[in-house]
Amino acid sequence: MLTPADLGALFLTFKVASIATLLMLLFGTPLAWWLARTRSAWKGVINAVVALPLVLPPTVLGFYLLVLMGPAGAIGKLTIWLGLGTLPFTFPGLVVASVLYSLPFVVQPLQTAFATIGEHPLEAAATLRASPLDSFFSVVVPLAKPGFLTAAILGFAHTVGEFGVVLMVGGNIPDKTRVVSVQIYNHVEALEYTEAHWLAGCLLLFSFSVLLVLYTVLKTHPVAHPLK
């Protein structure tokens, strides 16, 4: 059965994933909007940067974050100056790392959804007296609803499934940064295969359900999205 430590890890995982998903939607939406519509020369560069976590080993991303957020790093100096201390091995640090790591899984479905909508509904909205912000909420958001759902589900699921970045940036602190994937690793290291089975089974079921929803209900192809 699940031990109290396992339950703590599960709870922490869903907390990180929920907060990270909200933040990714918040920052990812304007970013995806800009990427879908800009003709700027920077588009390619920004697209590549956002997609980097798809191809980088998580340890590489984790390593750079550790350095940047550490006391000598640029982000670390800023957080210390703000009186927040440093982020590595804290819950907020874990959230920041998760956001960066899973961002492409949110930005790319949104970007595709926005690009598919195109210019025409926006022009119609403008001729019907809707300001750009108004038409974003009254036209773009409803039309991009499947894109938002896909983005949220993928972002959440991918955050739940991360391991390398978490271990590098968060460490292995019970109830603070020890998420399910790390907890499974701990069980296996300690040869507690029964406990490992229970947790691994939970994640397997969760991930399968998520993908089933994406493929059958939303009829999207989550794997195709990030690579598009």
Next chain:
Amino acid sequence: MTTILARFQLDYGDFKLDVDLKLPGSGITVLFGHSGSGKTTLLRCIAGLQRAPQGFLAINGHVWQDSECDLFLPTHKRPLGYVFQEANLFPHLTVRGNLHYGLKRAKQNPGTVKLEQTLELLGIGHLMERMPEHLSGGERQRVAIARALALNPEILLMDEPLASLDFKRKQEILPFLSRLHQQLDIPVLYVTHSQQEVAQLADTLVILEDGQALASGPLSETQSRLDVPLAQDREAATVWQATVAEHEADYHLTRVAFAGGSLSLPAVDAPVGTPLRVQIYARDVSIALEAPTATSILNVLPATITGIADGRDSQSVIRFQVGDQALLAHITRKSALLLDLQIGMAVYVQIKGTSILN
């Protein structure tokens, strides 16, 4: 001050728009040209959907763009209605939702009375709860027109609203547009490449080519301008606006009056006073130097020659003034020479056939 002043210059490298137009602030002005002539770009500049770097636009005294003082009203602040070539309805809203989208954002709410009139005029009252995907192309376009009119706009802009429809759907909507024409007191700018739509709808005609306005003015005057390719066209015609004056039931004929004369037409089923558009093809007009005394042609009118030009192949194109109306005739060059036609000559035109457009 009821005029539209529109001056735009823009340069996309392979396409340049350079127009300076003064258009009447009422009636339907058709912007006519082939694809690539710049007619849609001009309309989009007027709507503010595209921004010409050099431009001045005033609609009935209100300045919407003046690049001299960096004034550019964004589209959503312009009191206009716009009908797109593809109806461009919001797919996530019902017909009612589409109509109310603009209605609730427009400043002066015209109230439901006006909307009901529009729905009736366009015959879409029974479609209110449908989603756009369940409408036919013609219905979709009628909803789009209603959606634009519901705003109570100061000007209506229409970008080839019939171009994406098949012949049958066009015939379904054209009568609605003609009716709109009679009931609407705002100016309409209507983009098309169809001569049929020009003939049926235009009061004022602007002919565009390669981003420039070749000609602009009242319909029959512009249609008959000899320096414009339209006059040489095999289908060249002039449209006169007339009203039903008298029914001659015995002969199954109707007399219609136009500014400066009258015409006999096959009986028209409409009360006296009904406005009509009469189209006269240039190939149906012949010339006599003296009033013909014995002829089977009913419509013989005194006219003055105002222009002569070479037409296609063996043809000459002659332009006349008949009362207040301009008229075109295509005759053979040989006839023109034999009759020794000159500008300023008083002659008689015989009109073999006419067609009524509405």
